[in-house]
Amino acid sequence: MPSSGYADYRSLMHQRYREDVAPAARAGLVLRPEAELDAALLTEAEWRRRHAYEGFVCERILYRSDGLDVEGYIWRPDDATPRRRPAILFNRGGLGPSPRTGALTPDLQLGFLRFVQAGYVVLGTQYRGNGGSPVPEQPYDGDERDVRNLARLARGLDVVDPDNLFMMGISRGGAVAMLALRSGLWVNAVATVSAPFDLVAGVGSGYRNPATRGAPDVRPADPASVARSAVQWPEAISAPLLMLQGGGDGRTPAGPNALAMAQRLQALAKPFEVVVYDGDTHLLLFNAEDRDDRILAWFARHRR
Secondary structure (H helix, E strand, C coil): CCCCCHHHHHHHHHHHHHHCHHHHHHCCCCCCCHHHHHHHCCCHHHHHHHHCCCCEEEEEEEEEECCEEEEEEEEEECCCCCCCEEEEEEECCCCCCCHHHCCCCCCCHHHHHHHHHCCCEEEEECCCCCCCCCCCCCCCCCHHHHHHHHHHHHHCCCCEEEEEEEEEEECHHHHHHHHHHHCCCCCCCEEEECCCCCCCCCCCCCCCCCCCCCCCCCCCCCHHHHHCCHHHCHHHCCCCEEEEEECCCCCCCCHHHHHHHHHHHHHCCCCEEEEEECCCCCCCHHHHHHHHHHHHHHHHHCCC
């Protein structure tokens, strides 16, 4: 695990906040003041307790997807005698192999400690195009198949209860979760954080890509973006859906994304919940603990 200190953690959180300032301003949204951020972060004592990385195992994996070797990680409780547990498929956000832009690392979410402590196995894919994959990364092009093949792998593990499989997606990963559902993946329930449900209208003003930085502009005339937008096919959402968004998020503004999706799901009497945190950022920095509490409660509600 990385040997970063508490000061590095605080510095990173403030850096992530500042990255959201310009997109929020362009979208006409108001972020909570940065001066309030420190009160929302982990205390040094709590950070050190979680940073001890105790009670879990992290394993790097390579698995096959469409004939490609795709990198991923598994986080699980450190059991003397492994047993079958509910599992979460984690769909990362961002673009590329850098942790700065969302790539999986062993210490992501401090080793997904809160989820592992709640009794879950967490599996994440790096998506094709990363981790030494021989093909270039193309967001949304094959991502959902990498998730479906990871789910197939998960159900074959002796530490996973195949009747209790959940999915969580952050930013780009939320859109990938919707595409995986549309293509036939079965899970008990899904939770998304700042997901772009509309890959055309849901893009914040001046933001280059609905889920990542640095990718090509998504233009209204792009038929692929329209076809990949979950607001166009809410009937395909086959699992109860929890949508969490930041009210100050200019990258994937809540209005054309989570709130628009909620209206379509409501019209179809689909099970969902939506929470928009006032003035919060793309990663919900001001409500990270409540974010995880709600996801865990949502999954517990739908566990068999």
